[in-house]
Amino acid sequence: LFLGISIENGRVKDEGNFQLKTALRKIIEKFALPMRLTANHNIILYEIDPTHQQALNQILEQHGIQVTPEGIEPLVRYSMACPALPTCGLAVTESERALPGMVERIRLLLDKLGLEKEYFVIRMTGCPNGCARPYIAELGFVGSAPKAYQVWLGASPDQTRLSRPYVQKMPESELESFFEPIFVQFREERKPEESFGDFCDRIGFDALREFSANYELGSGIVNPNGKPAAKKSSTAKNRRRISIPEEVHARLKQAAADQGKTMTQLAAEALEAYLL
Numbered sequence: 001l002f003l004g005i006s007i008e009n010g011r012v013k014d015e016g017n018f019q020l021k022t023a024l025r026k027i028i029e030k031f032a033l034p035m036r037l038t039a040n041h042n043i044i045l046y047e048i049d050p051t052h053q054q055a056l057n058q059i060l061e062q063h064g065i066q067v068t069p070e071g072i073e074p075l076v077r078y079s080m081a082c083p084a085l086p087t088c089g090l091a092v093t094e095s096e097r098a099l100p101g102m103v104e105r106i107r108l109l110l111d112k113l114g115l116e117k118e119y120f121v122i123r124m125t126g127c128p129n130g131c132a133r134p135y136i137a138e139l140g141f142v143g144s145a146p147k148a149y150q151v152w153l154g155a156s157p158d159q160t161r162l163s164r165p166y167v168q169k170m171p172e173s174e175l176e177s178f179f180e181p182i183f184v185q186f187r188e189e190r191k192p193e194e195s196f197g198d199f200c201d202r203i204g205f206d207a208l209r210e211f212s213a214n215y216e217l218g219s220g221i222v223n224p225n226g227k228p229a230a231k232k233s234s235t236a237k238n239r240r241r242i243s244i245p246e247e248v249h250a251r252l253k254q255a256a257a258d259q260g261k262t263m264t265q266l267a268a269e270a271l272e273a274y275l276l
């Protein structure tokens with residue numbers, strides 16, 4: 001027999017009721033099992049004698065280790081972070097210590113939006129070296145400044161397609177307001193069974209940015225009766241069109257892509273600053 005143990009961010013430790021380090025030591029001392037470390041920083045114990053199965057499960061349970069997949073939050077199970085601060089000298093921001101809290105906030109947001117059963121691959125690193133391979137996660141966070149991350153979207157759930165950078169700097173404090181419109185659009189426009197990464201790749205970043213620019217925060221929250229809250233008046237109908245030369249349009253498009261904004265957003269900001 002074999003047994004896979006999911007280890008959050010690959011950290012083998014004893015902390016409170018979670019005594020993974022002690023449990024593994026006891027198992028190895030008692031059963032002398034070989035083990036493998038997986039590319040997703042989990043552990044597989046193998047060559048388990050079936051007569052030892054019950055005793056082994058008992059040790060794990062007594063030390064607070066969850067071994068049934070159903071008992072593990074899937075967003076956590078498929079997430080991965082590099083160590084970053086304080087042990088990596090190249091880190092520009094937190095990763096291993098920040099990801100659990102951010103995954104929890106993403107779970108809460110998904111629940112509020114009626115996406116309770118949804119999960120996808122999330123990975124985070126503290127700098128662009130990408131040691132936790134965020135560039136093949138459906139949602140990748142790459143540290144770009146203190147408490148700010150590049151956001152990468154669009155990889156496939158089985159990591160056979162790369163993601164692409166969606167914004168250069170998302171402040172960690174703006175996680176909910178940043179992702180609410182994206183998740184609402186995912187809920188509204190996905191194909192049946194389409195994963196989050198496949199959806200972002202299919203619909204494209206321009207469509208995601210356009211939706212986010214016109215979205216009113218809070219309007220997609222699901223009511224207790226399961227229906228989306230009534231939409232308030234859209235700001236889109238209050239917009240006016242203007243014409244600009246082709247060359248300016250091309251530069252505006254490039255600048256908007258570089259800054260992770262829609263052209264409408266960037267043009268409005270530029271005009272507002274100019275007209276002050």
Ligand code: SF4
Nearest residue numbers: 082088126127130131
């Ligand atoms: S991705 Fe950067 S911060 Fe994270 S471990 Fe690698 S070098 Fe360090």
